[in-house]
Amino acid sequence: GQQVMQIPQYQHVQEGEDFTTYCNSSTTLSNIQWYKQRPGGHPVFLIQLVKSGEVKKQKRLTFQFGEAKKNSSLHITATQTTDVGTYFCAVNSGSRLTFGEGTQLTVNP
Amino acid sequence: DTAVSQTPKYLVTQMGNDKSxxxxxxxxxxxxxxxxxxxxxxxxxxxxxxNKELIINETVPNRFSPKSPDKAHLNLHINSLELGDSAVYFCASSQVPRYLHNEQFFGPGTRLTVL
Structure with a gap:
């Protein structure tokens, strides 16, 4: 299946700072999904990107899909303590979803 | 109503035991x-x-055996538990595939601790 590399593995920010996590693939992706897992919780679907160069926003979250459909990013503006958790990208190939290693975000109040 | 449910939430057991x-x-x-x-x-x-048919079987020890009695249920049986089996196990479901959209819904997880 397709593989995707996600960086950074950990990110510590002060509340109010911005945060970005990146996913990169060596092959062209059909689509990419993003999930959030709160501490002690389970992964929850955030969004799916399908089109080349696509940008989608959910309040303070901005998701981008690269023009070549080989990379994607999730940017959070002005982080809040409620943003704490692990953010995963996942690439879809038929019925299989392959997850990136995740970025664990901690936010200091 | 819980969309995807798992039981138990926590499982603590001794090495060598069998659990589901x-x-x-x-x-x-x-x-x-x-x-x-x-x-x-x-x-x-x-x-x-x-639909009750195994379609993905990754490189997993054959001590792990899934069983799907119907499409709403998927159980996981683990024989001869080892220390390295300690982890959180998540069940998930999706409607496959509706125009590339394959959002997966996860259960709350089962935290397995092997002593």
Whole structure:
């Protein structure tokens, strides 16, 4: 299946700072999904990107899909303590979803 | 109503024992999955069933055996538990595939600790 590399593995920010996590693939992706897992919780679907160069926003979250459909990013503006958790990208190939290693975000109040 | 439920939530057992984890989804989805999440949060797929048929079987020790009595249920039985089996096991489901959209819904997880 397709593989995707996600960086950074950990990110510590002060509340109010911005945060970005990146996913990169060596092959062209059909689509990419993003999930959030709160501490002690389970992964929850955030969004799916399908089109080349696509940008989608959910309040303070901005998701981008690269023009070549080989990379994607999730940017959070002005982080809040409620943003704490692990953010995963996942690439879809038929019925299989392959997850990136995740970025664990901690936010200091 | 809980969309994807798993039991038990916590499982603490001795090495060498056999245990089962149950999963049920009430979303009417055709496909169900088992994932293992290790201490570093890495999510790795183990198995997937579509309409009771095994479609994904990753490199998993044969001590792990999934069973799907119907498309709403997917259970995981583990024989001869080892220390390295300690992890959080997530069940998930999805409707496959509706125009590339394959959002997966995860259960709350089962934290397995092998002593």
């Amino acid at each position: 984890i149950k999963c049920e989804q009430n979303l009417g989805h055709d496909t169900m999955y088992w994932y293992k999440q290790d201490s570093k949060k890495f999510l790795k797929i183990m198995f997937s069933y579509n």
